[in-house]
Amino acid sequence: MKTVTVNASQTYEVKVGRGLLADLGKEIAPRMGKGRAVCLVSDSNVANLYLDAAQESLEDxxxxxxxxxxxxxxxHKNVRTYAKLLDYMAENQITRADALVALGGGVVGDLTGFAAATxxxxxxxxxxxxxxxAAVDASVGGKTAVDLDAGKxxxxxxxxxxxVLCDLNTLxxxxxxxxxxxxxxxxxxGMIGDPDLLDKLETIDFRADPEAIVxxxxxxxxxxxxxxxxDTGAxxxxxxxxxxxxGIEACSDYGISHGKAVAIGLTMAARTAIAHGLCPGEVxxxxxxxxxxxHLPxxxxxxxxxxxxxxxxxxxRAGETQTLVMPTAWGKSELHQVPVRELRDWIQKGLTL
Ligand SMILES: NC(=O)c1ccc[n+]([C@@H]2O[C@H](COP(=O)([O-])OP(=O)(O)OC[C@H]3O[C@@H](n4cnc5c(N)ncnc54)[C@H](O)[C@@H]3O)[C@@H](O)[C@H]2O)c1
Known part of the structure; x- marks a missing residue:
């Protein structure tokens, strides 16, 4: 098992290893203060697989x-589901001392986190x-949200x-x-700042043993x-x-998943950066x-x-500028402020190089 400690406005541990779900209750109970109840949130797929084990561990x-x-x-990561969850907590007498547990992917985590915050x-x-x-990104760092009709x-x-308790067996x-x-x-x-990670990804298949990469x-x-x-800088x-x-996710009415859309977005960023002379073409x-x-698009x-x-x-977007992240080398990226009036051109370059 590996533990990463995050020192943000709240200090917390991220535990990553196999078989951790069985210890969920033991891990959470001492971090509950006076609270004795948890609302365990999951989605219809994950609940079939892991809800019973999680519930049993918490009840034990x-x-x-x-x-x-x-x-x-x-x-379903929307205001309607969010409101249903809030009502459910109120109906079940969840108090300020109690807690929410998000058992699932980034959708469950983001929505549950926003409910917990509010x-x-x-x-x-x-x-x-x-x-x-969710293990490598959505569950860590404290960003919580739901989507609106206008966007993600x-x-x-x-x-x-x-x-954060990440049981690698669930993967x-x-x-x-x-x-x-x-x-x-x-x-x-890897593209943000770790060329060694990229080199590793080129040579190994990490699915069987994901702990070190995660x-x-x-x-x-x-x-x-x-x-x-x-989120005002680095x-x-x-x-x-x-x-x-x-943008791609929204255009597809969320038919294209977040991960696939990000994969396409990575190549668009590289094309744009190369077209603007910010990044060598071989990237x-x-x-x-x-x-x-x-297996990504x-x-x-x-x-x-x-x-x-x-x-x-x-x-x-802040006023008339948009911050775009541009790769500048293999395993290196930088922030760029782009005037909104030039945005159309930057998107076009991402599509066409
Ligand atoms: N908060 C953040 O910092 C942050 C960062 C990145 C992404 N996100 C958000 O994360 C979301 C995407 O997350 P996701 O890709 O995990 O999607 P997801 O939560 O929709 O999960 C993908 C699918 O996998 C199923 N699933 C989950 N765990 C499973 C398991 N162990 N076995 C079998 N099926 C399982 C789910 O039911 C779902 O159908 C997006 O909404 C995105 O905006 C948030």
Whole structure:
């Protein structure tokens, strides 16, 4: 097992290893203060696989468990599901001393975190990520959100968990396709700032033994979160591939998954950076080959017209400038301020090099 400690506005541990779900109750109970009840949130797929084990472990530790199962999928990460969850907690007498446990992928984690941040102005929050994407990215760092009709993650809060418990055994039941989504975020970390990680990804298949790669990604996220918890500077590097990716997700009405959209967004960022002379040309074919090795898409048919409004709705726009993350070398990226009037051209270059 590996433990990464995050020193943000709340200090917490991220534990990564096999078989940790059995200890969920033992890990959470001492971090509950006076609270004795948890609302255990999961989605319809994950609940079938892991809800009973999680509930049993929590009850064995003396906690009252109120399970809430939402429909699976990004289209349910919305205000309606969020409101249902709040009502459910109120009906089941969840108090300020109690807590929410998110058992699932990034959708469950983001929505549960936002409920934890806002219910009674904030209750305890624990993350139990069950996708690779949630393990390496969504469960750590305290960004919580739901989507609005206008775009992704437009209502949310910064709210750190008290503990993240990542049982790598849960990743074994992920369909290949969903494991691949997480690989897009792993490759993103490499492109942000770790050429050694990229080299490793080119030579090994880490699915059978993911601990070291997952822990390395969490350390990178930890470093950026500690440097800039509220996302006004260095943390924005984590958005590499995401500004265009969010646009692609929204254009597809969330038919294209977050991970696949980020993969395409990574190649768009590389194309744009190369076209602007910010990045050497050889980065693009190597990046495309790595993404294809992990069964990820590298291009989109959406036009600049389709993407422009969606990209403009992105949270990273401040007034008349948009922050874009641009790769500048293999395993290195930087932030760039782009005037909104030039954005259309930057998107176009990402589509056409
Ligand atoms: N908060 C953050 O910092 C952050 C960072 C990155 C992404 N995100 C968000 O994360 C979300 C994407 O997360 P995701 O890719 O985990 O999607 P997801 O939560 O929708 O999970 C993908 C699918 O896998 C299923 N699943 C989950 N665990 C499983 C398991 N162990 N075995 C079998 N099936 C399982 C789910 O039911 C779902 O159908 C997006 O909403 C994105 O915006 C948030």
């Amino acid at each position: 530790a003396g906690l009252r468990v109120e399970p809430f199962v939402m429909f699976a999928g990004e289209i 219910y009674l102005r904030g209750v305890g929050f624990f993350q139990v990520p069950t996708t690779l994407l 993650n437009l209502a949310g809060a910064f709210y750190q968990p008290r503990l 074994d039941t992920l369909p290949d396709d969903i494991f691949a989504d997480g690989c897009a975020e792993v490759i993103k970390y 822990a390395r990604c969490i350390e990178m996220k930890r470093d950026l979160v500690e440097a800039d918890e509220f 943390r924005q590097l984590l958005n590499l591939g995401h500004t265009m990716g969010h 693009l074919p190597r990046l495309i080959a790595l993404l294809e090795q992990y 590298t291009a989109t048919d959406y036009t600049v017209e389709a993407l422009y409004d969606r990209v403009l709705a992105d949270k990273k």
